[in-house]
Amino acid sequence: MAVEVLRFDNIGMRYGVGPEILRDVSFGLEQGSFHFLTGSSGAGKTTLLKLMYLSHRPSRGLVHVFGKDISVTPRASLPALRRRIGVVFQDFRLLDHLTAVQNVALPLVVSGLKDDKLDQHVRELLTWVGLADRLDAKPSTLSGGQQQRVAIARAVINRPRLLLADEPTGNVDNEIAVRLMYLFEELNKMGTTVVIATHNDDLISQFRHPVLQLSSGELIQLPPRWQRGR
Amino acid sequence: MVFLGSLTAAFAVIANHSLRSWDNQLTGRLTIQIPPLENGADSARLDQALETIRGVPGVATADVIEPATVSALLEPWIGTLPADADLPMPHLIDVAVNDPHDFKSTDLAEALATVVPGASVDDHRIFLVGLIKLAGTVRALAIITVVIIGMSAVAAVVFATRSGLAIHAPTIELLHLMGAPDAYIASLFQRHALLLGLRGSLLGALVAAVALASIARLATEIDTALLPDLAVRPLDVLIILAVPVTAVLLVMATARLTVLRSLVRMA
Ligand SMILES: Nc1ncnc2c1ncn2[C@@H]1O[C@H](COP(=O)(O)OP(=O)(O)OP(=O)(O)O)[C@@H](O)[C@H]1O
Numbered sequence: 001m002a003v004e005v006l007r008f009d010n011i012g013m014r015y016g017v018g019p020e021i022l023r024d025v026s027f028g029l030e031q032g033s034f035h036f037l038t039g040s041s042g043a044g045k046t047t048l049l050k051l052m053y054l055s056h057r058p059s060r061g062l063v064h065v066f067g068k069d070i071s072v073t074p075r076a077s078l079p080a081l082r083r084r085i086g087v088v089f090q091d092f093r094l095l096d097h098l099t100a101v102q103n104v105a106l107p108l109v110v111s112g113l114k115d116d117k118l119d120q121h122v123r124e125l126l127t128w129v130g131l132a133d134r135l136d137a138k139p140s141t142l143s144g145g146q147q148q149r150v151a152i153a154r155a156v157i158n159r160p161r162l163l164l165a166d167e168p169t170g171n172v173d174n175e176i177a178v179r180l181m182y183l184f185e186e187l188n189k190m191g192t193t194v195v196i197a198t199h200n201d202d203l204i205s206q207f208r209h210p211v212l213q214l215s216s217g218e219l220i221q222l223p224p225r226w227q228r229g230r
Numbered sequence: 231m232v233f234l235g236s237l238t239a240a241f242a243v244i245a246n247h248s249l250r251s252w253d254n255q256l257t258g259r260l261t262i263q264i265p266p267l268e269n270g271a272d273s274a275r276l277d278q279a280l281e282t283i284r285g286v287p288g289v290a291t292a293d294v295i296e297p298a299t300v301s302a303l304l305e306p307w308i309g310t311l312p313a314d315a316d317l318p319m320p321h322l323i324d325v326a327v328n329d330p331h332d333f334k335s336t337d338l339a340e341a342l343a344t345v346v347p348g349a350s351v352d353d354h355r356i357f358l359v360g361l362i363k364l365a366g367t368v369r370a371l372a373i374i375t376v377v378i379i380g381m382s383a384v385a386a387v388v389f390a391t392r393s394g395l396a397i398h399a400p401t402i403e404l405l406h407l408m409g410a411p412d413a414y415i416a417s418l419f420q421r422h423a424l425l426l427g428l429r430g431s432l433l434g435a436l437v438a439a440v441a442l443a444s445i446a447r448l449a450t451e452i453d454t455a456l457l458p459d460l461a462v463r464p465l466d467v468l469i470i471l472a473v474p475v476t477a478v479l480l481v482m483a484t485a486r487l488t489v490l491r492s493l494v495r496m497a
């Protein structure tokens with residue numbers, strides 16, 4: 001059986017004393033897999049991703065990341081796991097006092113990898129996503145779609161083992177969306193496990209990856225055969 | 231805050247010095263005046279007085295000040311006296327006591343009153359004791375002020391650092407989610423706080439130094455013997471410099487703890 005990068009067992013999640021947002025969610029992601037995550041607005045996609053990138057802990061159930069049971073992993077060991085996860089946040093979370101290049105280089109700095117050669121790599125990546133002329137711009141001076149591409153570049157710069165993208169094509173036109181999807185597929189071919197939360201049905205049908213669908217807090221993993229039939 | 235703290239520390243230091251120097255002046259010397267007699271039978275009276283004074287407990291020495299010295303002392307006021315002038319000059323006796331803090335000049339006056347009527351005891355200490363008490367009060371006030379300002383400075387620095395960090399909350403969370411260890415993030419913001427703290431502290435210390443220097447200048451112009459000694463010694467400089475240094479350390483520690491606390495709240 002293939003190695004599982006991620007495993008959720010009977011996960012329940014509520015914020016504080018609020019209602020349960022996720023109920024009995026169980027699934028696994030095989031290494032090198034590529035999934036879409038869909039569901040209507042408020043279904044819990046972002047919440048599910050938060051559990052995956054170790055921002056939150058579930059209210060109940062077990063989360064395994066890279067084979068480690070998070071509930072028994074010492075806090076000091078979590079940063080090393082997080083450094084292998086690239087995240088495109090739905091709200092980008094770019095740092096406004098840094099330039100586009102500096103924002104993208106941030107994961108390298110955190111990993112202690114920053115050097116001039118990688119700086120070149122950062123510029124190439126930003127160029128590839130179409131931001132060649134905005135390399136040294138501050139995020140606040142960029143359009144929503146441009147900020148989103150900076151956020152994507154930042155998420156992939158480290159070649160993470162797991163890439164989680166929350167609506168990564170929500171603010172760009174279809175041409176750029178397809179280009180970004182190629183970027184994710186390229187990464188996926190090199191071994192990165194990818195999960196992309198999206199509302200974009202065109203994208204889902206065009207790229208034909210298995211779909212995890214959230215419906216009122218519960219997960220329905222549609223069989224690949226059904227998807228091909230669409 | 232550093233400005234206020236430095237000034238207050240400086241005042242406390244000065245009050246402390248005044249107290250010490252006045253205390254040293256309290257050497258325990260008294261002067262006794264014995265009015266001259268018409269009939270010139272002074273020397274017997276003087277001997278009697280000396281004997282009485284020396285008999286008072288606590289007196290170390292008692293000596294007659296030579297008439298020539300007395301004339302010299304009076305010269306500025308009455309001019310040079312002709313050698314044969316037969317002016318009735320008071321006799322002065324210089325008395326040293328063993329323990330200036332313990333000695334009561336009234337004891338001496340009482341003892342003398344019966345033997346040598348008209349003798350008067352000049353105790354410079356009465357005036358000085360008042361000043362010393364004053365300086366003691368000033369010092370206590372200064373210390374209380376330093377403590378109060380110190381506490382409010384600490385509160386202000388902690389509060390400012392924490393609210394300053396509040397705007398960085400998204401950055402802290404992002405670095406955390408990117409897998410930066412807590413200690414790494416904390417030291418990042420500690421360094422950031424060090425730079426900010428240094429800037430503020432240097433500015434405050436500089437303004438305080440200018441203010442202190444001008445006060446010291448004014449004081450030397452007034453130049454009365456009784457004004458506290460404003461000359462600042464190397465040790466005092468250290469005490470006053472301790473204020474900005476403490477402030478910077480406080481800012482750094484607050485930044486570190488605040489960041490660590492916010493991180494611990496994250497999963
Ligand atoms: N921090 C929070 N505190 C309390 N409730 C929250 C919080 N974040 C999300 N929720 C609630 O959890 C539910 C799921 O939110 P979530 O953001 O996961 O949905 P989503 O599927 O990502 O929606 P969208 O497609 O609009 O991004 C919503 O009802 C939302 O109100």
Ligand SMILES: [Mg+2]
Binds near residue numbers: 045046047090166
């Ligand atoms: Mg969402």
